[in-house]
Amino acid sequence: MTRADATPADPGATPARRTGSGFGRLLVTVYGVLAFAALGRSSYELATKFTEAPVAYSLSTLSAVVYVIATLALAKGGPRWRVVAWVTVAFEAVGVVAVGTASVVAPDVFGETTVWSGLGQGYGYIPLVLPFVGLWWLWHTRPSRPHAVPRPGRTHDSSTTPHPEA
Amino acid sequence: MVLPLLILVVVACAALAGWALWFVARDRAVILRQLFGAAVVEALLVVQAVLAGVLMATRDHAVDGPLFWGYVATALVILPVAAVWAFAERTKWSSVVLAVAALTVAFLDWRLWQIWGAGA
Numbered sequence: 001m002t003r004a005d006a007t008p009a010d011p012g013a014t015p016a017r018r019t020g021s022g023f024g025r026l027l028v029t030v031y032g033v034l035a036f037a038a039l040g041r042s043s044y045e046l047a048t049k050f051t052e053a054p055v056a057y058s059l060s061t062l063s064a065v066v067y068v069i070a071t072l073a074l075a076k077g078g079p080r081w082r083v084v085a086w087v088t089v090a091f092e093a094v095g096v097v098a099v100g101t102a103s104v105v106a107p108d109v110f111g112e113t114t115v116w117s118g119l120g121q122g123y124g125y126i127p128l129v130l131p132f133v134g135l136w137w138l139w140h141t142r143p144s145r146p147h148a149v150p151r152p153g154r155t156h157d158s159s160t161t162p163h164p165e166a
Numbered sequence: 167m168v169l170p171l172l173i174l175v176v177v178a179c180a181a182l183a184g185w186a187l188w189f190v191a192r193d194r195a196v197i198l199r200q201l202f203g204a205a206v207v208e209a210l211l212v213v214q215a216v217l218a219g220v221l222m223a224t225r226d227h228a229v230d231g232p233l234f235w236g237y238v239a240t241a242l243v244i245l246p247v248a249a250v251w252a253f254a255e256r257t258k259w260s261s262v263v264l265a266v267a268a269l270t271v272a273f274l275d276w277r278l279w280q281i282w283g284a285g286a
Contacts, residue, residue: 025259026266029248033270036243040236048232 016143019077019085027130027137031071034126038064038115045112053112059099060114066091074134086138093131096120100128167218167282172275175214178207179272186265195260196252204245204264207271211242214275218282227282234281241274 020028042060050057066088073085100119103110113122120127182203189196215238221227248267252260 021255022257022259025251025255025257026262029251029263029266032247032251033244033266036240040240044232044236 016077016079016082017141019073019082019138019141020075024074024077024137024141027134028071028075030126030130031067031074031134034115034123034130035064035067035071037123038067041115053110056110056112056114056117059110059116063092063095063115066095070134074137082138085134089131089134089138092127093135096127096131167214167221167279169279171210171214171217172279175207175210175275176272178210179268179275182207183265183268183272186261186268189261190258190265193258195256195258196249196264200264201249201253204249204268207268208242208245211238211245211271211275215242218278229282230284234278237274237278237281241271241278244271244274 018024038060042057042064045057045060070085070088070092073081073088077085096116096119099110099114099116103114103117104119110117115123115127119125120129182200185200185203186196189200218234218238222229222231244267248263252263252267254260255263
């Protein structure tokens with residue numbers, strides 16, 4: 001992990017762009033709102049009617065937790081957080097398509113609606129669109145050389161060391 | 167909940183969102199004055215929540231409590247968090263964030279009205 005965590009001292013490598021800046025600000029905002037909505041919904045369901053549909057409400061809770069982690073990861077955006085973001089956002093993409101399709105084909109399995117039911121139609125299809133936008137954004141902001149190894153011999157390069165005579 | 171206050175909140179949210187979108191069109195970041203605008207909306211939300219609590223306590227109005235207060239809490243959290251998050255960004259995307267947050271609050275307030283009515 002240490003190699004991936006090192007900031008690229010290789011002058012040829014472009015560092016990864018911040019995932020929480022620019023368009024990422026909006027992405028994190030929408031993720032945050034969805035995370036909050038999912039978390040609120042699942043806590044409400046767990047507290048008031050968990051026994052009615054344990055499968056659906058467990059799934060709601062799981063998706064809510066993943067949304068919260070994805071929001072954090074996208075907002076932080078360091079090398080390690082970027083990996084977390086890839087995993088959680090991909091998980092959501094798979095989750096919404098799998099559970100969404102299953103809920104349409106076999107509605108009885110889940111008993112009750114979740115964030116992902118009907119491909120996220122209860123939330124304006126945002127749960128369906130968002131993970132794919134997230135994956136695109138992670139790819140778009142990726143570092144040009146993700147495995148750039150810092151070269152110790154180049155650290156005294158004039159571009160990295162300030163000129164003392166200035 | 168009372169209808170005039172609901173309309174006032176939704177109009178205030180729409181005005182804030184419109185102001186932010188105007189800034190998006192002009193490629194500008196959120197300014198402090200817009201955050202004061204967000205604070206006004208937030209104050210209206212607090213008044214609305216207190217009023218709803220008083221009405222609930224005095225008029226025997228049946229509402230799904232956890233659901234209602236969950237929405238109230240969400241609506242109250244969004245603008246302060248979004249304001250900080252938007253203000254830290256110094257591009258037009260900060261204005262997009264504020265617009266989205268304001269529209270989300272308007273939507274949540276409308277949902278609150280539905281939840282309030284469902285228990286009546």
